[in-house]
Amino acid sequence: MRKLLSQNKVIITTYFFFYLLIWIGLSLLIxxxxxxxxxxxxxxxxxxxxQIAFDKHPFLGAFFIKLVLPFPPSTMVANLLASSICLLVTLLYTYKVTKLFMSKNESIVIIILSSCGGIYTALNFVDYSQNSIVLPFWVMSCYYFTLAMRSNKVIYWITLGLVCALGLYAKLEMGxxxxCLALYLVFNYKREYLSKVFISFWIFIVSLIPLIWWLFYTNFALINYALNRYSGLRATDHNIIINFLLAQLNxxxxxxxxxxxxxxILILLKIGIFRIEKNIETTFFKRLRQPLVCYGIYPLLFFFALQTYKVHIEYGWLIPIMSLTLPAIFYLLNIKINKFSLIKIVNVVLCFQLLIFIVYNLFGYFTPMKDPRTLSNHVALKAEEFWQQNENQPLTNVIGYFSxxxxxxxxxxxxxxRSxxxxxxxxxxxxxxxxxxxxTKDNDAYLKSLGYTVGKQECITIDRVGRYSKQKQNFTLYILEKS
Structure with missing residues (x-):
């Protein structure tokens, strides 16, 4: 048994080494x-x-990249490093959560399978964002909530309050x-929870005091941004039936x-690497009331309802929402995995990892769409030269979408x-x-209408990088003063 456990650790370590080699090592090459x-x-x-928050998101995402930036040799390495740390911590806690409801082997298989999904590959790996930084806190909150409900130890309730607060400092979607956790607690409340929940709640509220103060100080800019984004998700001009059908397709x-x-999973079943057996120990409706289903399915149902109303909601919302969906589906369907070969599972999943990497980057290389990352630092270098030629003072403000x-x-x-x-x-x-x-004519009129005094200006052309067909883009640089 010890030898088997040791072999599994080596296989798992090797898998995640190659996972990172593909998504970090190969990304840096191309x-x-x-x-x-x-x-x-x-x-x-x-x-x-x-600062405590910005016009779009709280500060934690910016704070974490600031911690990472001094160490890597380039901003691209910092991006991949920050993203990979968030995703690996999320996978670790996904394993911890899953192991509370399933066997160790099943949990290992689930995190390996999860790691080749959209949450852990492609755009979400190479693009560090608020979705990346909120992921660990989302899954950690589910883990500590489960421990707190089961053991009712004060340390777990305290940790839960802190993790939930930190998650809101990462992204308000953490709410x-x-x-979901609060509603689950209400429907499964026990008298002995009262004092511990009270402590957890006050730690949560006290931790959020800076953010609450900031919301009042900025006239709820963060909330307004979120509401404007939601209200901007307009339904199409089709009739209600077509809108409903489009929403269900989405x-x-x-x-x-x-x-x-x-x-x-289907391939592994087909080639007989593992077998799935139906477990009849619990009923389907009993499993519907279990915490893991609450974590992985109920937030998704909320998203479906919201998207049914709005027809389409941006993809990024789903990254944290679906972080525990695969484990929840396994648990809800009461599936048991046994008689599997971990090394063969890892080989199959690694082949898919490489295939996803190739397809994703080939699409990016040949697509005619303009991707902001293809700007590289070309605009910045020309902007720096333009500023140095026209001003002797330090640059303190850059205005515009591409600032x-x-x-x-x-x-x-x-x-x-940016505005x-x-x-x-x-x-x-x-x-x-x-x-x-x-x-120039329209730009000047636009700037003057906003109260800017327009000084020197220069039209520049930069070459975009990382494209099969050569692409150029024009920008106008201005020396401005707002009156």
């Missing part, structure tokens, strides 16, 4: 060292001037799983996130303002402006 996805560039820009498409693990592709590369003190209408832009201060075309 990506430009300064090719940043837009979420990464945004977090790096925010990290230059940390959805907190709501709901059905969410299976894409776990489609590869499901395909792996986040300038400040991470050329300045540790400059603040990026020219941002009320926080200081007046009577010289700033650098950037617009994504060279339509």
């Amino acid at each position: 990506y430009d060292a300064n090719a940043l996805p837009i979420d990464v560039a945004e977090n790096i820009a925010w990290s230059k001037h940390l 959805l799983i907190i709501l 709901n059905l498409s969410t299976i894409g996130i776990i489609a590869v693990p499901i395909l792996c 986040i592709y300038i400040t991470p590369f050329i300045s540790d003190i400059a603040t990026a303002h 020219f209408e941002d009320t926080r832009i200081p007046t009577n201060t010289v700033s650098l402006g950037v617009l994504s075309d060279c339509n």
